[in-house]
Amino acid sequence: MTARTTLAEIVSCLSDFDPKAVPVDRAREAIERFVVPVDCVERVAIRSALDRVLARDVVSPIDVPAHDNSAMDGWAVRSADLQAGADTTLNVVGTAYAGVAFGGPVGAGEAVRVMTGAVMPAGCDTVVIQEVVRREGERIVVPPGQQAGQNRRLRGEDLTAGRAALRAGRLIRPADLGLLASLGIAEVPVQRRLRVAFFSTGDELRSIGEPLDAGCVYDSNRYTLFGMLTRLGVELVDLGVVPDSREALEAAMLAASRNADAIVSSGGVSVGEADFTREVMDRLGEVAFWTIAMRPGRPMAFGRVGDAWYFGLPGNPVAVMVTFLFFVRDALIRLSGASPRPVLALRARSVGRLRKRPGRTEYQRAVITPGADGVLEARITGSQGSGVLRSMSEANALVVLHHAQGDVADGELVDAIPFDGLI
Ligand code: AMP
Ligand code: MG
Numbered sequence: 001m002t003a004r005t006t007l008a009e010i011v012s013c014l015s016d017f018d019p020k021a022v023p024v025d026r027a028r029e030a031i032e033r034f035v036v037p038v039d040c041v042e043r044v045a046i047r048s049a050l051d052r053v054l055a056r057d058v059v060s061p062i063d064v065p066a067h068d069n070s071a072m073d074g075w076a077v078r079s080a081d082l083q084a085g086a087d088t089t090l091n092v093v094g095t096a097y098a099g100v101a102f103g104g105p106v107g108a109g110e111a112v113r114v115m116t117g118a119v120m121p122a123g124c125d126t127v128v129i130q131e132v133v134r135r136e137g138e139r140i141v142v143p144p145g146q147q148a149g150q151n152r153r154l155r156g157e158d159l160t161a162g163r164a165a166l167r168a169g170r171l172i173r174p175a176d177l178g179l180l181a182s183l184g185i186a187e188v189p190v191q192r193r194l195r196v197a198f199f200s201t202g203d204e205l206r207s208i209g210e211p212l213d214a215g216c217v218y219d220s221n222r223y224t225l226f227g228m229l230t231r232l233g234v235e236l237v238d239l240g241v242v243p244d245s246r247e248a249l250e251a252a253m254l255a256a257s258r259n260a261d262a263i264v265s266s267g268g269v270s271v272g273e274a275d276f277t278r279e280v281m282d283r284l285g286e287v288a289f290w291t292i293a294m295r296p297g298r299p300m301a302f303g304r305v306g307d308a309w310y311f312g313l314p315g316n317p318v319a320v321m322v323t324f325l326f327f328v329r330d331a332l333i334r335l336s337g338a339s340p341r342p343v344l345a346l347r348a349r350s351v352g353r354l355r356k357r358p359g360r361t362e363y364q365r366a367v368i369t370p371g372a373d374g375v376l377e378a379r380i381t382g383s384q385g386s387g388v389l390r391s392m393s394e395a396n397a398l399v400v401l402h403h404a405q406g407d408v409a410d411g412e413l414v415d416a417i418p419f420d421g422l423i
Helices: 007-013 024-034 174-182 221-231 246-259 271-284 317-335 389-394
Strands: 041-045 074-077 088-096 110-114 126-129 134-136 139-142 164-166 187-191 195-201 235-242 262-266 285-291 299-305 308-313 346-350 361-370 376-380 397-401 413-418
Touching: 007 024, 007 285, 007 299, 024 299, 024 317, 074 088, 074 139, 164 174, 195 221, 195 246, 221 235, 221 262, 221 317, 235 246, 246 262, 246 271, 246 299, 246 308, 262 317, 271 285, 271 299, 285 308, 299 317, 308 317, 317 389, 346 361, 346 397, 361 389, 361 413, 376 397, 376 413
Parallel strands: 088 110, 195 235, 195 262, 262 308, 346 376
Antiparallel strands: 041 187, 074 110, 074 126, 088 139, 134 139, 285 299, 299 308, 346 413, 361 376, 361 397, 397 413
């Protein structure tokens, strides 16, 4: 695992890249260019492949479905028998069930009762739904207006033998598990799980179980990080709280870089503390300190320590979550060997005015609900201080006020990213 180029080289290729005022998109771009995916393949049973990254294309060994079959309960007929403008009377010659085919070929003027999923009887090409057919003893009467080939699923229409059913790099989801099962595949090659080490920095931090001394706070970032990393399906290495000392920070960084593919820390990158972190990093690897034009978030460090990629997030609890969502999450997905799907925004009507300064991206915590007229409404959840975790806990979305955007009027439409399931 080696980086193709240095971070300094990559950043120098990005024109006008000013580390003191980095727009969100530029920071994402620099990170995207720098990270190199792991490549170490293991085979797992398909149930264990959920949320893993497929390492090789899966080629379909069979056609799915394997036979033409009925999409409805009804009657299999020969379209050539049907009269265009009048009722057609046909003789009933048998029944086909799902899994129990009708034996013989079907001749002119004949029909077979079929259930959904039954193999199309030989000679029939069309299914007429049972609701429109009149039964008269051993005959049926089919009304006019049927389309040749209707209500029939064709062999191979879902998956074709010899073609790639799933591509390498795919993050395997429930539908993919079903698809693999429909091919009769028991095991798939996946990339090994990413290992991510994480820790908090700060002399003021206390771990749960310790007395809360005057002026101290409980370390909450390690828990939000635990939650967000767990949802990404990575292996975790929790290195606890690291005091603000050069030796302790250096020891933690070394341990993290030797045991993990990526390191995520919180705190110690703000103006007052960055020098100290920078000194340690200069000895251990390559690190850039950026001031991102965003709120919450601002200071962030990014680079490499030994063989591990390093994300130094700000200390404020909401800033940790927002910077994780916009910078770390996609990078870790890339490192796992997958392509991140774009994070989708909804349009919602702002309930109340929002103050916004152009020149930075702001993320405001909000609850989105449908309004009386069906249009989504976004309500900001109280204080937007970057340390106020309650407003994050109460929210289900982040309203995105874009870089160039100014104040938002009451009732104006804004972009909002629902984050349930993302972080
Ligand atoms: P820093 O970025 O280290 O200057 O921290 C900024 C603010 O976030 C300070 O008020 C810290 O006390 C707070 N903070 C830093 N790390 C944590 C943490 N792990 N849990 C809770 N608050 C934190
Ligand atoms: Mg600190």
